[in-house]
Amino acid sequence: MNKKFSVVIAGGGSTFTPGIVRMLLENLDRFPLRTLKLYDNDEERQGILGEALAILMKEQAPEIDFSYTTDPEEAFTDVDFCMAHIRVGKYAMREQDEKIPLNHGVIGQETCGPGGIAYGLRSIGGMIELIDYMEKYSPECWMLNYSNPAAIVAEACRVLRPDSKVLNICDMPVGTLRRMSQIVGKTPDELEVRYFGLNHFGWWTSIKDKEGHEYLDQIREYVAENGYLTTVEVETQHTDPSWQQTHKKAKDLLAVNPRYLPNTYLKYYLYPDDEVSHSDCSYTRANEVMNGREKEVFDAARTITEKGTAAGDEFHIDSHASFIVDLARAIAFNTHERMLMIVENNGAIANFPDDAMVEVPCIVGNDGPEPLAQGKIPDFEKTLMYQQVMVEKMVVEAYVEGSYQKLWQALTLSKTIPSAGVAKNLLDDLIEANKDFWPELN
Template identity: 25%
Template sequence: MAGAGEVSGKGWHATPQAREGDRMKLTIIGGASAYTPDIILGLLQDHALYAGGELCLHDIDGANLRVIERLARALVRAAGADLRVTATLDRAEAITGSRFILTQPRVGGLQHRALDEKIPLKHGLIGQETLGLGGFAFAWRTIPVMLEIVEEVQRLAPEAWIINYANPAGMVTEAVIRRFPDARFIGLCDMPTGLQWAIGRLLRVDYRRIALDYAGINHGGWVSRVLLDGEDVTARLRRWAAALGPVASLLPLGEQTGTVRLFRQHGMVPDPYLRYYYYKDQILKKLLRAERTRAEFLIERVQQLYRHYADVAGQEQPVLKEHRGHPAHSDLASQVIAAMAANRPTRFVIQQRGAGAVRHLPPEEAAQFSAIVDGSGWTPIPQPALPRKEAELIARIKASETLNVRAAMEGDRSLAVEAAELNPLGAPRPLAEKVVDELLAAHRKYLPQFA
């Protein structure tokens, strides 16, 4: 890899290089995603950083890529940004010369996400995009593609930073740091940022003034401390949760009510996805009663979004009235890229090698934790140890995901079954073998490593 840099317990740091006069190229792999327009709007908030540069969109979906390309040009024009928009079906062309590469491919599309959800449910297991056996199957499809992308980036754009949104993000990060330990790579998830956003609304302050002490893994961690302008406001939030807890317990279990309940019970703010583990039976019953899965709903919803995007692309002053996802999603990606482009040290929750920041997890493996990000890389912020029971659950989830990463990288069915047995949302043999085999068969087109 070109350029000086190092990976250590203090994170990843490159030797800063002069960039004056550079024509910066930003690339989005998975650029036809319905998430892309809002990410572009986020980038345009700091468009002066990229003046004279290029925004390159890459995807294998040519029809939707053309829609997003037209919309991107309209948004850039309306913002008065000096930014050239290009689009290509050629991934190597998109990567070459890039300085920042945002990765968000969805291997198999929403149709295969629906299989990730439906096949486990058929056997009485939670079907979810990133958790349990559904998340394991998504990792089998995504990890080989992401490793190809990282290899291509190191060859064609060795100084580029990869900012990853591809799910299941934690397992993707684990695979990348195993295969490419020196990669300029940061994994992201918008859940911690969504927590900041919700807490900001509660406290009636800009969510950017909120910082989290977060320790765990992707979709499995705890916030031990919430800071507002550096002041610890966790006790204030605990009083709020204690007051709302009885009401939340009477309402249907969802992301917000589940988060409040867990906060009240554990005294720490949970990653909202922890509800799948602590309220597994209730959530499974709800999923089994549903007329369609989340993916089946999204297949219809996303087509509506593309129609809206096509209409907006033709407007003189384009305004997005429909969105895919929470504002925290686009804000996080654009703010991380801006912090690195401007060499502006900023605190985020990221995914990378834990390097001891999360005490109960192996330091050489991927974790999710608070860190300072700037133009040279990332520096972990060591987190306090979690209580024993909470730490044990996260360690078990992590151990099962690490096994599944090996299964995806090696094409090893036996490791996939072992991971399924160990995972708290998995199953004992022989059911684990049966579900794994059905998922392998359903996704065979995208799993050449298992052949």
């Protein structure tokens, strides 16, 4: 393994960037780097993290050329991989995504329902811009995209940049698999899963170890009593109070459909009224993040800069994000890694539209992901998925056509919204809040 790679992290001012950098440093034996760059269009925000990370890199990996910039040509020239995790509108707009729907009696969530649609419409332009920069300055580069809302972003990439080297992936199944591994006393690397669905909308149908032992029934029995709550916490991202409630809710999701193990995000579609009743319009998940991770990360960066050293490192490592290195390695070294990816269906789910962006296990090599066949799926899951995938398709169509009508229809079709009237009132408020980000709708 003599080759070293050049990586740009798009979204350099993200609260996740320090954890990703630390994760990359922890995996240099598996994925060697020669260059690491940060790119963001917010110079001030990225500068706070960039200055601290420059100190960290100088102390821990001085052989790696590290820089941060707001110039796309500088950022994207001579790079092998772009790791993209952008948030257009930042947490201020996430707060609006959550609070505006709640004011209409509808769930407020950053990737699901009207909040996810609002965020998706903001994200499309930013993602296409990044893809175009990448293809202009480093045509052979691969983009590893884990920007939310991944379902809408993936559909937009399929429609607007169908030939681009963009891989869409989500960390949520990785986090849940960690919990499953605790339940059965294994490590995540020892387990192999079968799964079908859309992003943040799917089911595990098998969890086996390398010897072929099936743990589905054992985990299902545990989840029926405890949800995905476990006694040992091994990650930082999904342990806040709101996430603990989400993990617990899995037992109610399983009760509705005990055949398979549910993705926790299904609670927003199967129990939207329950979610609204337990939500606080004045303090949502966005506030929790701004007062928690946002403050902690930027305070840690300022502390490192003030001290002039990262000794006693204030940044937490995102250990679950090692899946990003696994994906990069699969492309770089043709490892044929088995991973859950968001890909065009093309028969992977036999009785589902070929042009749907689905989330299924794939074998990943240097040509990209090859989906594994999941066969036919039952009517209950298929019908729920079809309704949701049509919401995502209509959102992208509304963006491309600048169509108010199609966006109203998309909101009306969502299981999270009770009526066309509520959808229209919500849409009008979201248009006003997003006037600096959305295309003009007619």
